Amino acid sequence: MSVDIKIKNALKKFGDNVIIPDLSLTVKKGEFFTLLGPSGCGKTTLLRMIAGFNTIDGGDFYFDERRINDLNPAKRNIGMVFQSYAIFPHMTVRKNVEFGLTNKNLSKAEIRSRAEKFMDLMQISELADRMPTSLSGGQQQRVALARALCIEPDVLLMDEPLSNLDAKLRIEMRSVIKDIQQTVGITTIYVTHDQEEAMAISDRIAVMNKGVIQHIGTPKGIYQRPANTFVAAFIGRSNLLEGELVMKGDMPYVRFEQYEAPVPAVASEFRKPQKVIISARPEELSISREDNGGFKATIISSIFLGLNTHYFMRLENGMQMESVHESTLDSIIEPGTKVSVTFNTDKINLFTADGSTNILTGVQNDAQPSAVSRAGGKRLAVG
């Protein structure tokens, strides 16, 4: 039986350090929700507040209508999976999985059959009578997952569960986790700082920085219409340029150096001349050897990766940027070649000069606006 999770104005301090100033979010029933952000931004801290291992210095936490702030961690009915697996080393796999059930009033037979069920689900039944120290990392993480799920928790919390695994296992376990989450249908909060993992696995992602949520949205929404320059730069790769918005009649144009292009998606309240930050992903740039009205750049180097070819170039103002193109049969553009660069204006994003707000329509952000504007772009290095 899963629940929704509501967090209102959460506050966390360690001594005088405010780690999370004012954080609100809602996780829907049965949703796979990911906290994504750079190291030290407070993901683990927030997760442990939900689990009850960190105190809550302010705000309210709800599972459905039930306020859990002061609920004993042992009574929250949470399944937790740790980065370190946290398997009990002195118990067999079966005893590990059964451990949580022994805290409930269940018969021996029922405990056993429920543990069996989840061991089957996680495909670790053959390991049932082994000691955990003899298991591989992937197997240990399966045990941890079976153990957490077997108490039929309301909420599943996972803190970087895959970061101790090698790259291949990580991808395999990723789908194991996603599949089982869907089978069981449990509300899940997942912490990672690997954005690719977050994109692959999540229903929605909350991008955090310095204890503040920057953007909550679907992987697609966050990638295509990031709420601010931090999100644009953190999710995938983005070239950030300082440009201008100009109006030609009713049509907004973006201008960078002598290059101008129409951007019809600019929201009405932002349709006035102003400085903007242009965020263009490498695949949102076109380069041409002929002058087609784009801005000027010089190719510095290229990397041929089969499917794609990456170009690194220097602009006239000295900045460097990167672009990606599907490889063609033509020869690769030589370093030193002068090129003309244009934007794919449907895909690029424009932000206010402080980087705090995306001025295009179509931004889906479920984060509370107050929090976003407060964290804003100010602290973000642009470019």
Added chain:
Amino acid sequence: MQAKRRFDLWTVVSLVTLGFFVLFLLYPLWGLLRQSVFNAKGEFTLEYFKRFFQYRYYTVTIFNSIKVSLAITLVTLLLGIPISYFYSFYQLKGAKFLFVVSLLCAMSAPFIGAYAWILLLGRQGVITKFMANTFGLNIGSIYGFDGILFVQSLKLFPLVFIYMNGAFKDIDNSLLEASANMGVVGVKRFFKVILQLSMPTILAASLVVFMRAFADFGTPLLIGEGYRTFPVEIYNQYLGEHGQDYRFAAAISVIGVIMTTAIFLLQKWATSRYNFSISAMHPVEKKKPKGIGGFLMYLYSYALVGLAFLPQAYIVYLSFRNSDGAVFLPGYSFTNYRMAVTRLLGRSVNNTVLLGLAALAIIVLLAVIIAYLVVRRASMLNNVIDTLSMVPYIMPGSVIGVALVIAFSNKPFALTGTALIMIIAWVIRRMPYTIRSATATLQLVPRDVEEAATSLGTSKPKTFFRITVPMMRNGIISGAILSWISIVTELSSAIILYNNRTITLTMSTYVAISRGNDGLAAAFAAITTVVTAVSIMIYLKVSKTEDVKI
């Protein structure tokens, strides 16, 4: 962790533990201090301290103790570092055997070794007589400074050996290769690189050896003769050549505690100057010892360990010799053991085992609690408890004995002469081993594991007993065995606290020795030695590590 510090069960546990230390450690030490500065009429006076510093007769005991302890420290380093070097960098055959035997020597009761050496090298010793009769050689005296130095060095060098093994193991091979690259090899590399890297350990080992030597009571008691040392003086003053003089004994004890504390702090300061830690990613590959050098390595290692082991072996051998109780006679039998049975053997064994186990049970309980408090619930209060629990580490046993007598000879706590006071003395003196070991183990247990249990709906007590304690098990057991061994071989505080009803194995041994009942003494000593040896074997089985912290 629920960081919100409510007044919960653990706070109560902290306070009870603190109460224990206040009652059985601080209160006695406070009593000691009070006795040392108040005269019988209850007036404040420094007369006892003055008396001590006025007479060379007394001050000389301090100088003697320091002098012999320094000498012992130096000699153990000279003996222990080479054998550890050979052990760590070469594939010696029988290396394990060398290690185990050394450990056995280090852990044995000090005065038994001293006694065996007297039987070997003393005035009537077999070797002395053999040398005199066969070669007309006088091999000098085992008594006094030389004797203490000889006996204690052979007993304590294994500490250096064990400590240095740990340090050498942590030296990364690439460091050695790097120094070879820069042309530093051989003896030069040993002094310039290997020893420098091991400096923190050398200092730690020096401190342990020095403290042991300084606090040692049994050896100088038996073979010190005219060479009077400090712990023995405390005991003598306590027993009183001119009637019991608690106050003067207390004053000397206070001086002793100040000294050992100073040394302890000095060592801490010295170690902090070598503030680096090393750990080996690529451990050194042990070489095969070859040629004349290899032969000398074997000769040195086996001769040294053999010599250290000689007294233990000899005592066991002697215990099976015929005797009339006092003097050994030709032939072999169980006479000595039969005689021991009539001389309280049963009671001694009983007391040692029962009181020892009772003390051990309390030690284990305290160790588990303190380890948990210190590692998982760090706070001012718990830090104080941690520090207090380590205080006995720097206290000579005779000081603790005297302090307990002073504190508990009158109402409301009239405990002198009871079994309880023996248990208390042992708990106080011997708990640091188990606490250190339990704390170190718990520090390695990730907190995640306990949190996992909690998130599975486990109550706090159940998490503690089903998850935390089992994961500390190995650390607790190995620490407890070390505590146990040191209880079995304990003499210095027991000698002050025991009486006929609470007599222990070591005390029976000592009584037999002091009455000149050599046969009887050999039997008691042999039993003590065997109990120690068996305990060490169990320890090595359990701990599966050679990194013994004693």
